[in-house]
Amino acid sequence: MKQVYTIVVFTENKIGLLNRVTSIFTQRHVNIESLSVSDSEFPGIHRFTIVIEQEQEKVEKIAKQIEKQVEVLKAYYFKDEDTVFQEIALYKVDLSTIDNKESLFQIIEDHGAIQNSTIGDLLIIEKTGHKKDTHALFEALQPYGIIAFVRSGRVSLSRYAASFSGHLEQFELHSKEIITNHN
Amino acid sequence: MELVNEQQNKAETSTTPMKITGAEAVIRSLIAEGTDLVFGYPGGAIMPIYDALYDFQDQLKHVLTRHEQGAIHAAQGFARVGDKPGVVFATSGPGATNLITGLADAKIDSNPLVCITGQVGSHLLGTDAFQETDVISISMPVTKWNFQVTKAEDIPGAIAKAFYIATSGRPGPVLIDITKDAQFAELDFQYKKCQGFRSYIPKPRLDFEKVEAAAGLINQAKKPLILFGQGVILSGAENEFKHFVEKTGIPAAWTLLGLSAMDTDHPLNVGMLGMHGNYGPNKLTNEADLIIAVGMRFDDRVTGDLSTYAKNAKVIHLEIDPAEIDKNVKTDVALLADAKEALHALTESVSPNEHSEWLAEFRSHDKIEQEKVIDNELRPTKEGMTMGEVIRRVNEHTNGDAVVVTDVGQHQMIATRYAKFKQTKSNVTSGGLGTMGFCLPAALGAKLSRPDREVVAVIGDGGFQMTLQELGTIFQTGAAVKVIILNNQFLGMVRQWQQLFFDKRYSSTELVNPDFVTITKGFGIEAQSVDARDNLDKGIEDMFTHEGPYLLEVIVEKEDNVFPMVPSGASVSDVRLS
Numbered sequence: 001m002k003q004v005y006t007i008v009v010f011t012e013n014k015i016g017l018l019n020r021v022t023s024i025f026t027q028r029h030v031n032i033e034s035l036s037v038s039d040s041e042f043p044g045i046h047r048f049t050i051v052i053e054q055e056q057e058k059v060e061k062i063a064k065q066i067e068k069q070v071e072v073l074k075a076y077y078f079k080d081e082d083t084v085f086q087e088i089a090l091y092k093v094d095l096s097t098i099d100n101k102e103s104l105f106q107i108i109e110d111h112g113a114i115q116n117s118t119i120g121d122l123l124i125i126e127k128t129g130h131k132k133d134t135h136a137l138f139e140a141l142q143p144y145g146i147i148a149f150v151r152s153g154r155v156s157l158s159r160y161a162a163s164f165s166g167h168l169e170q171f172e173l174h175s176k177e178i179i180t181n182h183n
Numbered sequence: 184m185e186l187v188n189e190q191q192n193k194a195e196t197s198t199t200p201m202k203i204t205g206a207e208a209v210i211r212s213l214i215a216e217g218t219d220l221v222f223g224y225p226g227g228a229i230m231p232i233y234d235a236l237y238d239f240q241d242q243l244k245h246v247l248t249r250h251e252q253g254a255i256h257a258a259q260g261f262a263r264v265g266d267k268p269g270v271v272f273a274t275s276g277p278g279a280t281n282l283i284t285g286l287a288d289a290k291i292d293s294n295p296l297v298c299i300t301g302q303v304g305s306h307l308l309g310t311d312a313f314q315e316t317d318v319i320s321i322s323m324p325v326t327k328w329n330f331q332v333t334k335a336e337d338i339p340g341a342i343a344k345a346f347y348i349a350t351s352g353r354p355g356p357v358l359i360d361i362t363k364d365a366q367f368a369e370l371d372f373q374y375k376k377c378q379g380f381r382s383y384i385p386k387p388r389l390d391f392e393k394v395e396a397a398a399g400l401i402n403q404a405k406k407p408l409i410l411f412g413q414g415v416i417l418s419g420a421e422n423e424f425k426h427f428v429e430k431t432g433i434p435a436a437w438t439l440l441g442l443s444a445m446d447t448d449h450p451l452n453v454g455m456l457g458m459h460g461n462y463g464p465n466k467l468t469n470e471a472d473l474i475i476a477v478g479m480r481f482d483d484r485v486t487g488d489l490s491t492y493a494k495n496a497k498v499i500h501l502e503i504d505p506a507e508i509d510k511n512v513k514t515d516v517a518l519l520a521d522a523k524e525a526l527h528a529l530t531e532s533v534s535p536n537e538h539s540e541w542l543a544e545f546r547s548h549d550k551i552e553q554e555k556v557i558d559n560e561l562r563p564t565k566e567g568m569t570m571g572e573v574i575r576r577v578n579e580h581t582n583g584d585a586v587v588v589t590d591v592g593q594h595q596m597i598a599t600r601y602a603k604f605k606q607t608k609s610n611v612t613s614g615g616l617g618t619m620g621f622c623l624p625a626a627l628g629a630k631l632s633r634p635d636r637e638v639v640a641v642i643g644d645g646g647f648q649m650t651l652q653e654l655g656t657i658f659q660t661g662a663a664v665k666v667i668i669l670n671n672q673f674l675g676m677v678r679q680w681q682q683l684f685f686d687k688r689y690s691s692t693e694l695v696n697p698d699f700v701t702i703t704k705g706f707g708i709e710a711q712s713v714d715a716r717d718n719l720d721k722g723i724e725d726m727f728t729h730e731g732p733y734l735l736e737v738i739v740e741k742e743d744n745v746f747p748m749v750p751s752g753a754s755v756s757d758v759r760l761s
Contacts, residue, residue, distance in 0.1 A: 012382050015331070016319055023324045064506040070328045070348055070383040171381040 004033075005059045006078045006085065006156045009048035010040060010164055012071040021048060021072070024065045030054060034087070036153030042168060045073065051154050074167050078158055085156035089127045089134035091141055092148040096121040104144055111137040122147070200371035205335030205361065206231035208372050209299060210239050212342040215374040218270050220261065220631060222246045222254040226274025227314055229301025231366035233272070246631065246660055249652035251278050253624040255285025256650070259294045260628030263611045264586050264636070268295035268349045269628065275302045276314030279360070280321065284618055286356045287325040291615030292440060293417060295354035297345045305333040305362040318360050327355030335368035339375070347377035352385030353504045354417060387505065389520035389528060397475075397499045397516045398532035404473035406541050407433045408464070408496075410456060410485070413440035413614075414478010414503065420523035421445070421607045424477065427530040432537035434545050436464035438479045440614045443604040447583065453545045457485040458749045459596040462556075463548030465749060465758040470544075471496045474512075478502065478522045481511040482615065491754040501525045555760045556746050561601065567740030568716055570597040570669045576723045577639055577667070578603045585637040586611060586629050590622035590646035593675035596745045598641040609636075620649030623666065627653060630662040637665065637727075644670040644696050654706035657732045665726050666734040668699055671741050679744045684751075703734040710734040 011017050018037060025032055033051040040047040059077050066075040098104055113127035127137050134151055209232050223245060225233045236245060248254040251273045258269025273282055279300040289296050303312040319331050328348045332341050345357045401407060415424045421444055428435050434453040445452050454461030474496045486492045489511060497515040500508055501522055508517045518525045560571030574597060583603035588611040589595040595612055611629050613621035626640035647668050657664055678692040703710035709729055713722040726735045747758045
């Protein structure tokens with residue numbers, strides 16, 4: 001059965017790795033629903049957060065292929081219930097075209113969004129939430145005329161205490177071992 | 184052969200830095216890695232490297248092929264029969280893109296290659312400059328690793344890492360793209376071999392509990408079958424493998440790339456797996472109660488229909504690449520390790536055994552195949568010549584000691600089915616990718632790697648014409664390759680499928696061929712054509728007694744088919760004999 005999985009990948013910070021990771025999805029004709037890349041808590045190590053909708057068996061094989069890349073340290077995959085995740089959305093509206101500004105502000109408040117900034121008559125609204133929440137606000141704002149809309153890729157942390165740091169220690173240990181063995 | 188006289192590594196692995204150009208650093212780095220032969224083709228963006236090479240010709244020989252695809256296939260052949268990675272030079276743009284087929288071939292067949300491409304100057308990157316192409320992006324899915332160098336000081340480190348990645352773990356091709364300005368700029372050169380880095384674990388650590396679990400399954404099995412692949416050769420585990428097979432008495436069948444890891448006449452070697460493999464191992468896979476897969480990846484050409492594959496068997500998989508575990512066939516015990524180490528441990532843990540009744544089942548299947556297929560192929564009574572009788576005569580001459588290089592198609596299946604091998608690293612063929620045109624340049628590379636060995640290239644008339652320009656390289660190097668064209672005037676394998684599955688609609692498979700003997704003689708290479716059985720022995724004799732390279736064309740029956748055959752998508756036990 002297809003369901004949403006978040007694949008979390010820790011990599012060295014190298015040019016082209018994004019391409020190498022995404023080509024693994026392309027080769028298997030798998031669409032990426034969302035992707036974000038950032039620093040991680042470890043200096044020099046990047047964290048990829050990739051959301052796909054697939055069968056578990058396929059997700060597992062993709063994760064193994066990702067981990068096989070020589071500059072990838074580790075790839076994990078999670079179901080939604082195993083993670084805490086968020087996305088952020090920004091909406092741009094033109095206040096000069098909106099008569100009932102009070103009702104607009106009320107909608108923003110009701111959705112737990114904030115007025116991020118105003119530039120002249122332009123208002124940027126910011127909403128953090130799951131896709132269904134940011135989408136609900138999108139629908140509510142539509143009658144007011146959305147000039148622009150953007151939603152970020154998912155960011156996600158697992159619910160478990162065990163983390164990548166344990167693995168990282170093993171990797172460091174391993175590379176030290178190799179060097180000792182050869183010397 | 185003069186070209187590859189074993190030269191000791193003369194290059195100083197310098198401890199004190201010296202000021203040299205990036206181009207010279209490339210050459211010195213290669214020499215420090217023990218490279219003495221490079222295959223390549225010059226061009227604008229790699230000229231500084233070629234210029235630096237000029238001063239090192241006594242330590243680093245260069246083979247100028249006639250096309251970059253020829254260079255990379257030659258490097259594959261070089262790596263497959265020897266113990267060093269193949270090294271390739273190519274220029275930017277078309278030079279680099281001409282490597283792609285070879286990279287893909289080397290990736291899927293796990294050949295260690297280090298390819299170095301020149302690139303336009305770093306200030307021109309992204310400007311669509313003359314002969315600029317984004318080879319890093321293009322080659323990404325077909326390399327184990329690739330890297331672009333834009334600064335001279337990064338060259339030694341990149342090359343060290345390239346050699347380490349190409350040759351360790353599951354080997355594969357790597358590509359280093361070096362901008363022209365980085366080749367011209369100077370650096371303080373100091374070479375240190377790469378000894379590992381944190382994100383890459385080439386050899387997983389063997390889990391001894393799993394060894395015990397595997398041994399338990401092996402000791403209990405009544406109908407176990409070993410499937411061995413190239414992993415045995417890549418880890419240098421031929422002896423460990425032989426001990427394991429002999430101690431357990433288990434019949435062992437090979438994949439296309441596993442061929443030559445074990446003597447083809449060993450009593451426990453039950454033959455080839457898969458689409459055109461032997462009758463016994465295909466039929467009996469579905470009767471086995473235990474499959475022990477060693478260094479192989481359950482390719483679809485081996486397994487046929489997965490939903491009916493080996494359903495009565497538990498599966499033990501010895502494999503170095505974690506991504507291969509459970510990829511195609513579910514494993515009961517995965518032994519993630521280097522094959523040599525895993526086989527050694529497993530052999531210690533298993534009880535001596537024999538499986539004479541089970542083995543007898545293979546022999547009775549062999550008898551059927553012998554009568555229905557093999558006799559007609561090796562000793563035909565019809566007028567037209569078969570590919571198999573040519574291979575039989577090659578065996579008689581080489582006594583199983585030659586390197587046999589094949590292309591792709593019917594001749595490949597016939598040659599690998601019938602060639603005899605006593606030594607490992609003797610079968611060179613394009614397995615996973617099925618690259619027509621592979622054979623001729625790969626045979627050249629193999630001969631330059633092992634000039635002490637007889638190298639026989641067996642090619643179809645179709646594949647020969649894809650890279651025949653490498654006859655020029657064979658002539659220039661004098662490499663004494665023995666080339667046999669099995670000419671059936673068809674793209675035979677495609678024609679066979681058209682006959683069997685497309686209602687004999689021979690769409691674009693018939694070839695009107697040139698005069699191969701005249702062409703070959705035009706390249707300065709001795710050649711003859713044989714079109715009658717009476718002349719075949721003499722033709723083969725002439726070829727092998729000739730001192731230099733030689734081409735023998737044999738006109739074979741036009742519409743012969745290769746059997747046995749597991750039709751595409753069918754179960755292995757539905758293997759057909761006709």
